[in-house]
Amino acid sequence: MTFEEALIEHCSPTLAGVKPASLFRFCPRDSALFARRFLALRQQFAARGLRLVILKGCRRTGSYLLYLYRERDLAEVLGRREHRDFLRAMGYTPWEAPASVWRRNSPTRSASFWAILWMT
Numbered sequence: 001m002t003f004e005e006a007l008i009e010h011c012s013p014t015l016a017g018v019k020p021a022s023l024f025r026f027c028p029r030d031s032a033l034f035a036r037r038f039l040a041l042r043q044q045f046a047a048r049g050l051r052l053v054i055l056k057g058c059r060r061t062g063s064y065l066l067y068l069y070r071e072r073d074l075a076e077v078l079g080r081r082e083h084r085d086f087l088r089a090m091g092y093t094p095w096e097a098p099a100s101v102w103r104r105n106s107p108t109r110s111a112s113f114w115a116i117l118w119m120t
Helices: 003-015 031-046 071-079 081-089 107-119
Strands: 021-026 050-057 064-070 092-094 102-104
Touching: 003 021, 003 031, 003 064, 031 050, 064 071, 071 081, 081 092
Parallel strands: none
Antiparallel strands: 021 064, 050 064, 092 102
């Protein structure tokens, strides 16, 4: 499956504006081709209000955990009181940043999250 096919299969609701975000795993056959396609698509998506980020890469399998989201829609969802209350009950705290990004109170869990935020 190509990267584009994986995006369509796993992210159609986000691409169509039906849901604010999609999370999926992709294992490229050609890492160099994947890197080029990822960067090109990330730029194209940004022009349309979408963000595409790599949350994690696995050295053993060569796969990636990717997240595609609509920043405005995600901010709206996370800004709702019932969602904030739920996230607080689950141990998350608000962090003032674009799209009201939330992080877990765990240094080991948030280290990769912060690294990705700075890379994107």
